[in-house]
Amino acid sequence: MPTKKTIKSAFESMMFVWGEPLDAKIAADAMGIDKSEASEYFKELRREYEEQGRGIRIREINGKFQFVTSEENFDYIRSVCTPVRERRLSQAALETLAIVAYKQPVTKSEIDSVRGIKSDRVLEGLMKKGLVEERGRSSAIGRPTLYGTTEAFLANFDLKTVKDLPAIEDIEDAIHFEEAKTTVEIRQTSLDLEQ
Amino acid sequence: MSYKVKLNIFEGPFDLLVYLIENAEMSIYDIRVSEITSQYLRHIEMMREQDVMVGADFLVLAATLIELKSKMLLPRIKADGEIEEDPRAELAQKLIEYSKFKKLAAALEEQMDFAALKLVKPKEDLTPYTGEPDEYLLLDTEHFIAAFKAFIYKKRKNEEILYIQNRAGRERMSVAAKKSSIRRFLQKAKDRFVRFRELLSPESDRCDKVVTFVSLLEMIKSGLASVRQSGNFKEIEVTFKSSER
Numbered sequence: 001m002p003t004k005k006t007i008k009s010a011f012e013s014m015m016f017v018w019g020e021p022l023d024a025k026i027a028a029d030a031m032g033i034d035k036s037e038a039s040e041y042f043k044e045l046r047r048e049y050e051e052q053g054r055g056i057r058i059r060e061i062n063g064k065f066q067f068v069t070s071e072e073n074f075d076y077i078r079s080v081c082t083p084v085r086e087r088r089l090s091q092a093a094l095e096t097l098a099i100v101a102y103k104q105p106v107t108k109s110e111i112d113s114v115r116g117i118k119s120d121r122v123l124e125g126l127m128k129k130g131l132v133e134e135r136g137r138s139s140a141i142g143r144p145t146l147y148g149t150t151e152a153f154l155a156n157f158d159l160k161t162v163k164d165l166p167a168i169e170d171i172e173d174a175i176h177f178e179e180a181k182t183t184v185e186i187r188q189t190s191l192d193l194e195q
Numbered sequence: 196m197s198y199k200v201k202l203n204i205f206e207g208p209f210d211l212l213v214y215l216i217e218n219a220e221m222s223i224y225d226i227r228v229s230e231i232t233s234q235y236l237r238h239i240e241m242m243r244e245q246d247v248m249v250g251a252d253f254l255v256l257a258a259t260l261i262e263l264k265s266k267m268l269l270p271r272i273k274a275d276g277e278i279e280e281d282p283r284a285e286l287a288q289k290l291i292e293y294s295k296f297k298k299l300a301a302a303l304e305e306q307m308d309f310a311a312l313k314l315v316k317p318k319e320d321l322t323p324y325t326g327e328p329d330e331y332l333l334l335d336t337e338h339f340i341a342a343f344k345a346f347i348y349k350k351r352k353n354e355e356i357l358y359i360q361n362r363a364g365r366e367r368m369s370v371a372a373k374k375s376s377i378r379r380f381l382q383k384a385k386d387r388f389v390r391f392r393e394l395l396s397p398e399s400d401r402c403d404k405v406v407t408f409v410s411l412l413e414m415i416k417s418g419l420a421s422v423r424q425s426g427n428f429k430e431i432e433v434t435f436k437s438s439e440r
Contacts, residue, residue, distance in 0.1 A: 017321070019317065067316065068313040068315050071309065074314070088304075089304070089307070094301075095206060095297060097300070097303060098297075098302075098303050114293055115293065116252060116256060117206070117209075117252040155310075157307050165303075168299065
């Protein structure tokens with residue numbers, strides 16, 4: 001009968017060998033426990049690594065777990081090797097990605113409508129980068145394709161789930177448009193056409 | 196191959212419009228339509244002067260602005276005294292929505308920069324663990340000896356073939372030499388014909404025979420010799436034709 005300690009130890013070994021985000025379900029099946037229990041153990045492990053300030057941390061992506069380096073050590077890692085930073089996304093790509101991430105599942109025309117410009121090319125680029133994927137079709141007229149973000153997106157942005165995206169409310173507050181609303185005035189209230 | 200050259204910083208018509216509004220320090224809810232419209236049109240004109248392809252999307256917004264401008268001139272009080280909705284409301288809503296996502300895009304960019312500090316070990320090649328297990332040699336001595344013999348036999352055969360190949364290469368180089376030696380031989384025989392077998396030395400192997408034959412064919416082609424054969428597998432009689440004739 002595996003104890004909590006041996007299960008957690010097994011999970012560490014599995015994550016180490018697997019490299020990619022390890023599905024809690026697979027790990028749970030291997031140990032003969034259920035997924036929620038396995039997730040608990042993974043989270044416990046993650047806490048332990050954090051509390052002990054280890055150079056390797058555990059990251060959760062979409063119910064999967066993976067070893068990553070601690071962000072504090074980035075500069076030190078750079079002295080052994082220069083990690084290639086992925087090419088930055090263009091402003092257009094970021095805008096489109098933000099729309100897809102926050103409104104998913106979303107159609108191309110919805111994206112176009114927010115940006116006020118056709119986004120086909122940009123969307124294509126994001127799909128090629130593996131950040132955006134098709135998510136079936138909308139039931140609207142013409143059954144347009146729906147788009148959503150991928151697991152690679154979560155990994156690239158270090159997010160557990162899409163719910164962890166920077167809060168949309170904070171952004172709205174930051175824009176301060178709401179105050180302006182009160183100043184709306186009607187400049188011209190009447191025009192006497194009979195004169 | 197197409198080249199995309201980006202000359203202006205505006206990602207779309209909304210981007211440009213929001214920039215102009217912010218620049219003029221206007222409230223998005225209270226756009227001075229006339230002022231903004233002329234600025235917007237001026238900007239599009241500028242883009243054209245710089246040979247920038249102005250997308251249709253920019254023109255659509257220009258049309259919307261002009262429409263708004265005209266609507267602003269009309270009274271907004273209906274017959275029953277009710278005030279109509281501000282015609283700018285829809286555009287304002289769109290611009291706010293756009294600005295929101297522009298801000299979110301900036302937040303995402305920050306998040307991405309932060310995430311880039313965490314490194315992941317790339318998945319290693321797991322085939323040593325998952326691939327086919329190594330094959331064991333389940334052989335007794337006899338099998339082993341037989342296998343070794345087969346190997347030696349194959350090796351010897353290969354060497355033999357290699358030797359023949361090398362020789363064939365060498366002999367082929369000497370067709371010209373062979374031709375002159377045949378010629379000398381035939382000249383000595385004067386007008387008498389010579390049997391083909393006389394051209395071959397007793398120790399000549401298959402390779403030498405072939406080279407001799409090929410040389411002879413070439414001589415026939417260039418009119419230096421003629422041959423006659425009375426029937427299949429009979430002697431080939433070769434006669435020399437001196438070039439003077």
